Amino acid sequence: MMFSETLGSTRRMRVYGESIRFGIHSGQQYTSFPEMVDLWQRVEELGYDWISCFDHFRPPIGGPGGPCFEGTTLLSALAARTSRIRCAMLVSAVTWRHPAVAAAAAATIDHVSGGRLEFGIGAAGDDLGYEQYGIPFPPAGQRLDMLDEACRVLRGLWDEEVTDFTGKHFRLSAAHLEPKPLQQRLPLVIGGEGVKRMLRIVAEHADIWNTLVAEPETYRRRLGALADHAAAVGRDPGEIRQSMTFRAVLGEDRQQVEERRRAVARILPPDSPLWSEYLVFGTPEECVERLKPYLELGVRDFLLGSRPPLDWRTIELFATEVIPALRTGS
Template sequence: MRLSIWPGAAQSFAEVLEVTRHAEATGWDGVWFADHFMPNAEPGEDDTHPVLECGSVVAALAAAVPRVRVGTLVYGMTYRHPAVLANMAATVDRISDGRFVFGVGAGWQVNEHEQYGIELPPLKQRIDRFEEALHVLKGLLRTPRTTYEGSYYRVEDAVCEPKPVQQPLPLMIGAKGEKRMLRVVAEHADEWNCWGRPELIAHKSAVLDEHCAAVGRDPATIARTAQALTVVDGPLPDLDRPVIGGSRAQLADDVAAYAELGLDELIVPDAYLGTGDDRRKAMDVILGIVRGG
């Protein structure tokens, strides 16, 4: 099972780089970065905390850190035309010499769309647009020229050069919806990502297998990735997001449960790992547990 770190976007690039370099030096497999422009604040809450832009950060990490995989978790499709996004992805894969993982999702954060005047359609339309965008992305990244005409996107005899180093460039889709989005994963994705503790990931993975059977896809061709907030040697926060760990013994049990269900990659957000030396020590503990050391 691969192990990757997910530095929060609300810290300085120096801190992101420090975390990533420590991960690379100690044997982690990858680093992921989220695609947001501001905190997910409700009306009246503070939305002014700085947030780093994803595309710029993954390009910088691809150049600065030479071994680990670098991925987006995940690019929101509503923010950029898919043809523009395809060129961004191909360039980062070139910068990394073939270590980029192109994570995409349908988009969701309300305040970003409201403040920037970007349309956030109702869910059905958003997924319709996302499916069209995937056709554009895959065409541009994997074929010499692409012509596609849908209800939302149109490209004509379009090129995207240079192509990624990797052929195909791994396409990861972040999805949890069991009726449509996991079917989209079955039809298009090389990798799938979802928030969740092991029991939820096992359930969603079984649903994905059913969609693979329906579309004639070998489920083993889709890598399964997941994340949960991770605590090392501390109390678990009372949150509505999935959390693993607490004690080292409990973290080991959680990691073993992920491994038992066949998870290909565990992604660890750094939000509850502390800072500086404390964070590095927590990362070392997690690495030792995952690697059985």
């Protein structure tokens, strides 16, 4: 739930306050539903705060025929099979669904989960589904325009009794959505990092801003751009929770780490763009040190990307050694 803070004369709304949360971004490139149920339930048992699906139809990872469950239906089913952990979509492509359809799906999943949904949306990226399924993929500028309008539609339908909206891409006329989400304010996550347009949309609409890991100085510059955009729209940047997704491979000692790095290299080619998502190949202690600069920069949600083949040792070491150390500040 959200709550207000009064700092001097400034009222600040923060999602979950200053608490630090840790999650798994699981994706759904699996070949059976029981695999995903086992993953989500085990992650919940390990004490993680948060877990997510993505919203690709034909993700480029895994080749043109790789497996991938549909995101919204899978998220609803998995939410029904967990009880405590926050359940998220990270993130839905604005090209896939009319935002009124997305709003209705999100409200339904919030009820299925008992009020644990966090719904993410973005301007869409590479996906083989556009070519394979014949789905239009507009230019970047148009997709950003669609994203801005979609955020307005989502929030209107979630929060208002009746919504009217006339945009370039979407139109609603005396639109109703019932039942509303269970949460008084369903958190809207926006994923993206473009400093000119994307962060302007984040500044205006996001409860949570998610981005892939970047070097601390790069992240600091993006934070500055976000603050500038927030000032331009009259919003306190402190209202926007910072979330970061990264990958890691952890081991108890250097020999084990190197063995596990070589295992990843057998799966990923040297020129794979996924290498840049790996924050650390190291021990839990090294992982803590790599994450501390982002904690100091205000990141409060740390999301470990874990897709098949699952690296359970890293998931467990992160839960049992990294998370406690960051929570206590050691």
